[in-house]
Amino acid sequence: MAISTVAKSGLTTFDKFQRTSAGNTPATGVFVMAGNNTSASNYATSADGITWTLRSGTHMGQSWGLYKIGSAFVNVAGGAANVVSTVIDAVNGPVTTGGTRLAPPTTDAGSLDGVVYTNNGWAMWNVWGWHFNGFGLTNGGSSITFTSLVYGNGRWVRVTSGNIAYSIATAEKFPAGLSYTGATSAVTSPHRVVFDNGIFVASGSNGLATSTDAITWTQRSSAGDFRFNRIIFAGGLWFAGLSSGAFYTSPDAITWTARTSMAGSNLVGATYGAGVWCVMTAAGSLFSSPDGTTWTSRTNPVTGTNWITDSTAQGSSVLAFG
Numbered sequence: 547m548a549i550s551t552v553a554k555s556g557l558t559t560f561d562k563f564q565r566t567s568a569g570n571t572p573a574t575g576v577f578v579m580a581g582n583n584t585s586a587s588n589y590a591t592s593a594d595g596i597t598w599t600l601r602s603g604t605h606m607g608q609s610w611g612l613y614k615i616g617s618a619f620v621n622v623a624g625g626a627a628n629v630v631s632t633v634i635d636a637v638n639g640p641v642t643t644g645g646t647r648l649a650p651p652t653t654d655a656g657s658l659d660g661v662v663y664t665n666n667g668w669a670m671w672n673v674w675g676w677h678f679n680g681f682g683l684t685n686g687g688s689s690i691t692f693t694s695l696v697y698g699n700g701r702w703v704r705v706t707s708g709n710i711a712y713s714i715a716t717a718e719k720f721p722a723g724l725s726y727t728g729a730t731s732a733v734t735s736p737h738r739v740v741f742d743n744g745i746f747v748a749s750g751s752n753g754l755a756t757s758t759d760a761i762t763w764t765q766r767s768s769a770g771d772f773r774f775n776r777i778i779f780a781g782g783l784w785f786a787g788l789s790s791g792a793f794y795t796s797p798d799a800i801t802w803t804a805r806t807s808m809a810g811s812n813l814v815g816a817t818y819g820a821g822v823w824c825v826m827t828a829a830g831s832l833f834s835s836p837d838g839t840t841w842t843s844r845t846n847p848v849t850g851t852n853w854i855t856d857s858t859a860q861g862s863s864v865l866a867f868g
Contacts (some may be wrong), residue, residue: 756800775789
């Protein structure tokens with residue numbers, strides 16, 4: 547997976563947060579689920595995407611994004627915590643935390659809404675703007691509704707207040723001082739832009755649009771309002787959800803097919819591994835599929851329906867496999 551809404555997976559180096567005890571052996575072939583906003587610690591693992599086991603680790607709950615980076619599963623906790631947790635062996639632990647609040651020490655910091663990881667570190671944003679290693683964009687204490695920041699195909703792309711802008715960048719490096727140019731998105735009120743599998747996908751109040759250069763956009767679906775659901779690429783398949791709870795899949799982000807509604811709730815996670823797709827909704831409903839077409843409800847190990855809310859969180863997924 548290339549850099550998407552929040553992270554770049556498959557990196558071979560991640561020294562900044564891989565601080566686990568000596569002799570810890572990385573787990574392989576395991577699904578990990580994070581993001582219970584009623585607990586700061588609960589997460590779950592599964593060997594097959596069907597049967598899940600509840601586990602506990604500091605700041606593995608309240609997920610704003612769960613990533614597989616190198617040999618580690620990395621969770622960014624939102625809310626008041628705003629910290630990173632790392633677990634190399636998700637089944638046996640231990641879980642270690644970055645120990646420092648990620649949000650920058652400014653009056654505009656607020657609560658973390660989104661993160662992006664590149665080869666020179668983490669950046670984070672909320673409605674006030676973005677911040678990275680001491681520099682960033684703020685609006686003097688006024689909201690600018692910053693909702694997406696991605697990199698792909700030599701472009702940095704951001705969404706602020708429903709407007710898409712791009713900046714050409716030859717290096718996969720966080721954009722200090724880059725100049726941005728506005729682009730017409732082809733959908734109304736774009737909220738998210740993600741990049742994966744060589745293509746940008748934007749969600750709007752009237753459908754989905756794609757682009758390969760972030761400049762020219764083509765509308766691909768007009769099914770409805772996709773703004774507040776995550777758009778995720780997993781196992782060669784794209785997933786996108788409607789505000790009504792219905793969700794769609796696509797092999798190429800161009801042609802989209804409606805699938806069975808997932809419990810009438812926003813799509814917040816999807817991942818693929820061991821021949822199985824797993825998806826999660828904001829209501830806590832968990833489903834798996836061997837083909838991306840036929841879905842079976844699975845038991846979520848956390849009781850209650852308030853598994854994760856996704857009104858502003860920009861995490862790539864609350865599910866990961868590795």
